[in-house]
Amino acid sequence: MVMPTSFRPYSPDQSFLLPPSPRDWLAEGHLVYFVSDTVDALDLSRFYRPYEGDGRRNQPFDPRMMVKVLLYAYATGTFSSRKIARKLGEDVAYRVLAAENFPSHRTVCEFRQLHLAAFGDLFVQVVHIAREAGLVKLGGLAVDGSKVKANASKRKAMSYGRMLAQEKRLREEIAALTARAEATDAAEDAELGPDVRGDELPQELQRREQRLAAIRAAKVRLEARQADADRKKGRSEGDDRRSPRGGRPFKREFGVPPERAQDNFTDPESRIMKTTAGYDQCYNGQIAVDEDSQLIVATGLTNNATDIAQLIPLLDGVKANLGSSPQDLLADAGYRSEEVFNALEARGIEGYISQGKRCPDAARLPASARMVQKLDTEHGKKRYRRRKAIVEPVFGWIKAVLGFRRFSFRGERKARQEWALVCLAVDLKRFHILQAPA
Secondary structure (H helix, E strand, C coil), X not given: CCCCCCCCCCCCCCCCCCCCCHHHHCCCCCHHHHHHHHHHCCCCHHHHHHHCCCCCCCCXXXXXXXXXXXXXXXXXXXXXXXXXXXXXXXXXHHHHHHCCCCCCHHHHHHHHHHHCCHHHHHHHHHHHHHHHCCCCCCCEEEEEEEEEECCCCHHHEEEHHHHHHHHHHHHHHHHHHHHHHHHHHHHHHHHHCCCCCCCHHHHHHHHHHHHHHHXXXXXXXXXXXXXXXXXXXXXXXXXXXXXXCCCCCCCCCCCCCCCCCEEECCCCCCEEEEECCEEEEEEEEEEEEECCCCCEEEEEEECCCCCCCCHHXXXXXXXXXXXXXXXXXXXXXXXXXXXXXHHHHHHCCEEEECCCCCCCCCCCCHHHHHHHHHHHCHHHHHHXXXXXXXXXXXXXXXXXXXXXXXXXXXXXXXXXXXXXXXXXXXXXXXXXXXHCCC
């Protein structure tokens, strides 16, 4: 006799498919609970302040809920406000955090824009909590930078040389169109009367004039940046290209950029930078990572492709966030300079910073020579080798695991604030792993 197969019950039309609490669907140690409990322990007064006493009739969503949703979204690699809003209706983890609140994608976007700077405060608070929990010891610190795409296309950039050519061409076209329009107006006035006019030529002129205005504004930005760079070299306006220190004269007039210098029309504050995939419109995101915990303890961001000027500000950030400095610091050759080495010695921080292929002259660069000697020792080599294992995996988590490779906001200030939000999300995820029972 053949026995019939018995299947597990399946009744999709029954009234209660979900358990009494959606929390029962998630494992006890789920990241959602850690994010929720951590946010509940943070000071969110800066998020609530904009809503105090405004007398609005419509009730806004609770900032505490919105912060939890955004932090969990970033920690799990969801950065689009539309995708976040969709997950609030489809994903159990999001529904647990939102507690049956369903803000629209526009609400999510506006909340993030309004409070972007406040997430930097939360980053510092989480670093404090990790320090109090004994996870951050600041025995060793590794710093590094990575290029992250700006919210702008490199195709929307133009070189200074091309701007000059385009400006000349547009001026000539506008002059020709203006003459043509005046001739057409005169002919139409004679034929139809002064009250009739065509619209095609003015629209054509307007498009070119708008393009010309954009190019001229970009030229002004490039020339202002070049003038600032020239002043830092000791130049002044009207110097006739003569070097104040003697030697060869300067190739260009004061404030005149090289022809290859570029400016981007979409995000003028971003810069073309070399990445592993070629050249792209980017910002340079900086992190300082604690050796023992691999938690990010300070962040930075610049539109300069080089790292050399970022090390001391990162150390200042660590001191501001934690009230103390690391015992030693590991960094690659991008941060090397005599000024940096002198600053580390003055602060009592043992630095292990690669010199690359440089062989500094001990008489002219004594601090650099001392760094070479230190790195030539067995202990120095061993300490420097630790750098890759400390900081580079963190960039791997940001770019490969979370998938954060492009900023959502334009402008250096907002990009810096979003970078702090990304680093906060990574720290929460790492903190959750470190706190998990063995």
